[in-house]
Amino acid sequence: MLLKTKNLMKAFGGLKAIDKVDFELPAGEIRGIIGPNGSGKSTFFNLVSGVYDPDPGSYIEFDGHDITNEPPHKIGALGLSRTFQLLRLYQDMSVINNVMSGYHTRVKYKFFEAVIGRKKIWDQEKEIKDEMMELLSFVGLADYAELNASELSGGQRRLLVLARAIAMKPKLLMLDEPAAGLSPVNVDNLMKIIMQLKDKYGLTLIIIEHILKVVMDTCNTVTVLDHGQKIAEGTPSQVKDDNAVIEAYLGKKMNDEEMRKALAV
Amino acid sequence: MEKFKKLISQYPFLGFIIAYLVLLCVPTIFFTDLYQSHLSSLIFINIIVAAGLNIVKGYCGQVTVGHVGLYAVGSYTAGCMFMYLGSDLWMTLPAAIIITGLFGIAFGIPSFRLEGPYLALATLGGGEAIRLFIENGEFFGSTYGISSISQPVIFGVPFDTPDKYYYISLPVMIIAVYFSYSILKSSIGRAFMSVREDPISAAASGIDIKKYKILAFILSAMFAGAAGAVYAHLPPGYIHPNNYTVIEMVTFLAMVVFGGLGHIWGGIIGAIIITIVYDLTRPLYEYQLFIFGLTIVLTILFMPKGIGGFIDKIFIDKRFKKKKVEEVK
Numbered sequence: 250m251l252l253k254t255k256n257l258m259k260a261f262g263g264l265k266a267i268d269k270v271d272f273e274l275p276a277g278e279i280r281g282i283i284g285p286n287g288s289g290k291s292t293f294f295n296l297v298s299g300v301y302d303p304d305p306g307s308y309i310e311f312d313g314h315d316i317t318n319e320p321p322h323k324i325g326a327l328g329l330s331r332t333f334q335l336l337r338l339y340q341d342m343s344v345i346n347n348v349m350s351g352y353h354t355r356v357k358y359k360f361f362e363a364v365i366g367r368k369k370i371w372d373q374e375k376e377i378k379d380e381m382m383e384l385l386s387f388v389g390l391a392d393y394a395e396l397n398a399s400e401l402s403g404g405q406r407r408l409l410v411l412a413r414a415i416a417m418k419p420k421l422l423m424l425d426e427p428a429a430g431l432s433p434v435n436v437d438n439l440m441k442i443i444m445q446l447k448d449k450y451g452l453t454l455i456i457i458e459h460i461l462k463v464v465m466d467t468c469n470t471v472t473v474l475d476h477g478q479k480i481a482e483g484t485p486s487q488v489k490d491d492n493a494v495i496e497a498y499l500g501k502k503m504n505d506e507e508m509r510k511a512l513a514v
Numbered sequence: 515m516e517k518f519k520k521l522i523s524q525y526p527f528l529g530f531i532i533a534y535l536v537l538l539c540v541p542t543i544f545f546t547d548l549y550q551s552h553l554s555s556l557i558f559i560n561i562i563v564a565a566g567l568n569i570v571k572g573y574c575g576q577v578t579v580g581h582v583g584l585y586a587v588g589s590y591t592a593g594c595m596f597m598y599l600g601s602d603l604w605m606t607l608p609a610a611i612i613i614t615g616l617f618g619i620a621f622g623i624p625s626f627r628l629e630g631p632y633l634a635l636a637t638l639g640g641g642e643a644i645r646l647f648i649e650n651g652e653f654f655g656s657t658y659g660i661s662s663i664s665q666p667v668i669f670g671v672p673f674d675t676p677d678k679y680y681y682i683s684l685p686v687m688i689i690a691v692y693f694s695y696s697i698l699k700s701s702i703g704r705a706f707m708s709v710r711e712d713p714i715s716a717a718a719s720g721i722d723i724k725k726y727k728i729l730a731f732i733l734s735a736m737f738a739g740a741a742g743a744v745y746a747h748l749p750p751g752y753i754h755p756n757n758y759t760v761i762e763m764v765t766f767l768a769m770v771v772f773g774g775l776g777h778i779w780g781g782i783i784g785a786i787i788i789t790i791v792y793d794l795t796r797p798l799y800e801y802q803l804f805i806f807g808l809t810i811v812l813t814i815l816f817m818p819k820g821i822g823g824f825i826d827k828i829f830i831d832k833r834f835k836k837k838k839v840e841e842v843k
């Protein structure tokens with residue numbers, strides 16, 4: 250198992266954002282996580298990537314390491330990369346610097362070598378830049394490399410955060426609504442790029458997405474969360490017909506008597 | 515020319531050696547009186563401070579207003595070492611750098627929890643506390659300051675006049691700027707920038723935020739310490755607590771902001787321009803602070819990345835347009 254959570258819990262005050270979620274993800278899989286707004290999908294990401302500390306009793310394991318209470322940068326260094334729902338781009342940095350800062354954990358030279366500025370550093374920097382330019386041209390942003398990230402359009406920004414997350418060559422990539430706010434054509438384009446990157450780098454993916462077409466078409470398995478609890482898990486077609494899932498998304502079908510009761514009150 | 519450019523990009527220190535050689539020749543060709551040498555030394559000292567301030571403020575985005583306190587620590591380390599041990603610049607410079615670096619840790623720790631104006635207040639308090647401590651300490655010469663600090667002697671030649679001291683402050687400045695250049699151009703500089711732009715997303719990329727924040731503070735403190743020591747030994751070798759007030763801090767901030775926050779040459783451009791302007795407008799002493807405050811406000815409003823960023827932007831836009839035009843063709 251690449252990622253495993255056991256009894257994962259997180260409460261904000263009295264609200265149980267994540268309630269005893271057991272989650273297992275084998276390497277190489279594409280996993281979708283769906284659920285209504287506020288069902289704890291993003292909280293789940295934040296717990297796994299270390300942005301939030303889980304409540305006592307939880308256990309998270311990534312690639313054989315216990316990462317339950319590790320700080321985010323250590324989890325990142327282990328090869329777990331993620332994107333954010335609100336992108337969190339480095340607005341005031343050039344596009345190429347955005348991507349190159351994602352490379353941070355793979356930089357080989359030491360601090361003092363950088364201070365002295367040995368030739369080795371500049372050779373390596375050039376290698377990094379070439380590799381990152383290649384990645385940028387792969388997602389189609391090579392022409393914009395020198396511009397500020399704030400000058401990009403919404404769709405280009407989504408591609409840039411994707412490139413930045415890939416730059417660290419992660420084992421597991423967690424995408425938080427990668428296609429939010431994109432037009433149908435751009436969604437298809439983005440998913441195509443994500444699939445190509447997955448094959449190229451041998452990634453395991455977890456995707457949170459509200460566009461169900463994306464989830465149903467691309468994911469091997471889908472996990473459904475509601476009110477912080479895992480209510481269903483299975484292949485997309487299994488999940489689609491699951492009663493609990495339909496209830497969470499569309500509401501419960503009442504019989505006549507229940508309806509009468511509800512209206513009388 | 516192309517070959518030369520490639521060589522420089524492979525061995526950046528060559529560019530610094532060339533700059534050093536050029537600046538070595540400047541006094542003999544251009545300078546007509548001692549004051550110009552003195553002013554150049556001041557410019558070099560300000561460049562060192564501004565380059566350091568650019569690391570912590572421009573790159574790492576930590577608002578520090580107590581930097582002048584670190585500068586004072588550097589100066590008084592040198593001053594006290596001279597007064598009590600009789601050390602010269604070769605001893606006091608490394609000692610000042612190390613001790614100021616340690617003070618930098620103390621200034622950096624609040625940045626773990628404080629941000630923006632709150633951090634500014636904390637560091638402002640720290641800087642002022644250092645100044646007041648010096649002013650009231652008999653050990654530090656209190657309000658009399660420390661005077662006639664010795665100038666270095668090399669092979670029996672004393673560098674005790676401003677025109678000679680130029681050749682002492684110049685190499686220190688070149689080395690400091692070279693270090694700031696190689697630090698900021700490497701992955702460390704990028705890590706600083708990402709901590710400034712978005713700490714959460716930086717952490718997700720595997721960047722240890724606390725480590726880089728404290729590193730930025732230590733590095734910039736070391737720069738301030740080096741500058742302070744060179745300033746202490748600057749002929750006539752006199753330091754006084756009044757040289758390290760908030761007013762000096764505003765001047766340093768004006769340099770970095772005007773030159774370009776987060777631009778690799780920002781502090782250097784700003785230090786040169788502001789020091790010269792400051793000197794030329796000495797007759798208008800009452801208005802100087804007002805003008806500097808206004809400069810900071812106007813620069814932030816109309817040229818948020820300062821002169822350096824402004825010039826960069828022009829070139830980048832030009833290149834981008836050229837590329838797009840070629841594509842259309």
